[in-house]
Amino acid sequence: MIHNYVRTVTSLLFFVTMINVQLSAQDEDVAMIQQLHETILKNGSCYSTLHTLCTSHPGRIAGSPNYLGAAEYTRNILSKIPSVKAKLQECKANHWVRGDVEDVLILNDKGELERMEALSLGNSVSTNGAGLMAEVIEVHSLDEVDKLGEAISGKIVFFNRPMDPTKIKTFNAYGGAVDQRVYGASRVAKYGGVAALVRSMTTRLDNYPHTGVTIYEDSLAKVPGFALSTFDAERLSAAIKKGPVKVFVNTNCRSEGMKSAPNVIGEIIGSEYPNEIIVIGGHLDSWDVGQGAHDDGAGCVQAIEVLQAFNRLGYRPKRTIRCVLFSNEENGLEGGKTYAKEANKNKEFHIAALESDSGGFSPRGFSFEADTSVFKSYYKSVSKWLPLLESYGLQFEMGGSGADIGPLKSQKGLLIGLRPDSQRYFDFHHTTIDTIDNVNQRELELGAGAMASLIYLIDKYGLK
Numbered sequence: 001m002i003h004n005y006v007r008t009v010t011s012l013l014f015f016v017t018m019i020n021v022q023l024s025a026q027d028e029d030v031a032m033i034q035q036l037h038e039t040i041l042k043n044g045s046c047y048s049t050l051h052t053l054c055t056s057h058p059g060r061i062a063g064s065p066n067y068l069g070a071a072e073y074t075r076n077i078l079s080k081i082p083s084v085k086a087k088l089q090e091c092k093a094n095h096w097v098r099g100d101v102e103d104v105l106i107l108n109d110k111g112e113l114e115r116m117e118a119l120s121l122g123n124s125v126s127t128n129g130a131g132l133m134a135e136v137i138e139v140h141s142l143d144e145v146d147k148l149g150e151a152i153s154g155k156i157v158f159f160n161r162p163m164d165p166t167k168i169k170t171f172n173a174y175g176g177a178v179d180q181r182v183y184g185a186s187r188v189a190k191y192g193g194v195a196a197l198v199r200s201m202t203t204r205l206d207n208y209p210h211t212g213v214t215i216y217e218d219s220l221a222k223v224p225g226f227a228l229s230t231f232d233a234e235r236l237s238a239a240i241k242k243g244p245v246k247v248f249v250n251t252n253c254r255s256e257g258m259k260s261a262p263n264v265i266g267e268i269i270g271s272e273y274p275n276e277i278i279v280i281g282g283h284l285d286s287w288d289v290g291q292g293a294h295d296d297g298a299g300c301v302q303a304i305e306v307l308q309a310f311n312r313l314g315y316r317p318k319r320t321i322r323c324v325l326f327s328n329e330e331n332g333l334e335g336g337k338t339y340a341k342e343a344n345k346n347k348e349f350h351i352a353a354l355e356s357d358s359g360g361f362s363p364r365g366f367s368f369e370a371d372t373s374v375f376k377s378y379y380k381s382v383s384k385w386l387p388l389l390e391s392y393g394l395q396f397e398m399g400g401s402g403a404d405i406g407p408l409k410s411q412k413g414l415l416i417g418l419r420p421d422s423q424r425y426f427d428f429h430h431t432t433i434d435t436i437d438n439v440n441q442r443e444l445e446l447g448a449g450a451m452a453s454l455i456y457l458i459d460k461y462g463l464k
């Protein structure tokens with residue numbers, strides 16, 4: 001009897017101790033996540049870093065002097081954090097230049113040319129020294145161009161399918177419309193069209209054109225492409241409804257060949273598992289118009305802030321935490337490709353990579369993706385942490401992560417995207433108004449807090 005009693009008490013004590021250990025681990029996590037948020041909200045420097053990045057190094061298109069200045073500036077910021085080793089990783093990217101001529105003019109019914117608000121699409125070719133005037137045909141899809149075929153020969157094709165306003169997540173609306181901007185110019189060239197005009201990728205009606213990449217098929221001729229502001233897209237469409245409309249386009253934009261556009265890397269070597277790497281990052285390049293504040297200066301300074309916050313709290317990570325500011329996301333993805341190639345060559349394993357490239361707005365959660373062979377078990381692991389993050393307004397979902405970390409997918413680590421509120425992102429995306437005054441300091445910092453919290457949990461527990 002006594003023997004049994006002792007055994008019962010012993011196992012009961014063991015059970016109570018286990019609960020205590022579990023409770024204290026959870027308490028420790030609650031406290032750490034709170035401290036990470038507090039230090040970022042009270043002592044964080046991501047907003048002031050973003051301010052300097054935007055005002056001293058705006059329009060950071062890869063290969064430009066402003067890009068190189070931004071790379072040196074952020075490398076220097078990272079190198080000043082104790083325990084961080086910072087460096088530039090060489091990378092080359094095609095340097096596209098907008099030039100100083102950019103006209104899209106509509107011929108009105110009095111025979112006068114009136115300016116419309118437009119921007120050449122990124123990587124567009126020029127109009128070869130002289131402008132061109134042609135009749136405009138309005139379409140709403142690439143398929144419609146295929147159906148029209150030779151009927152568009154000699155014409156300017158105007159793609160006017162708006163982003164779907166009924167999609168609650170604006171990235172889905174963007175995904176549903178952006179094929180016109182990316183492939184429109186090449187599709188037009190296939191049937192002898194002379195230029196493409198594309199309605200800007202935004203749900204808003206305003207006068208700001210949104211640039212963005214256009215991709216040419218090598219086998220086809222190249223014709224210039226322009227984004228029109230949504231106001232002018234409406235105006236052009238209304239004019240076409242009344243009768244034939246001619247538009248004059250002129251641009252001297254050009255590619256200047258491959259130039260240096262390094263990635264910026266800062267890392268803290270892990271104390272227990274230095275060979276397990278966790279990447280946090282954004283892309284340092286931006287379009288040449290505006291300051292690249294939301295896209296994607298915000299993601300870069302948030303990633304830097306994670307290292308700053310760990311340092312301020314004296315948190316020594318078990319795994320290697322590497323902040324990577326990628327180059328050339330906007331018009332070639334050379335930064336992401338170069339980083340993954342070097343990592344594979346050096347046999348580095350990335351347990352996880354987290355990218356913030358959806359704007360510096362209030363964080364709403366994270367989306368997760370991975371190779372199908374490992375995804376389920378990773379998602380089960382991270383789902384256990386959701387109760388720790390829900391009180392910060394964060395949710396988890398399955399879905400895409402970030403373009404720059406995509407090339408790491410073959411390593412079978414977990415890829416994560418920060419998901420901020422998306423309602424205002426496409427007010428600013430790729431425009432002259434993507435500037436620091438349109439970034440809210442507190443929302444930016446909360447995003448950094450969310451990232452730091454998740455990285456802390458992955459570092460502490462791994463993904464078992």
Ligand SMILES: [Zn+2]
Binds near residue numbers: 329357
């Ligand atoms: Zn971006």
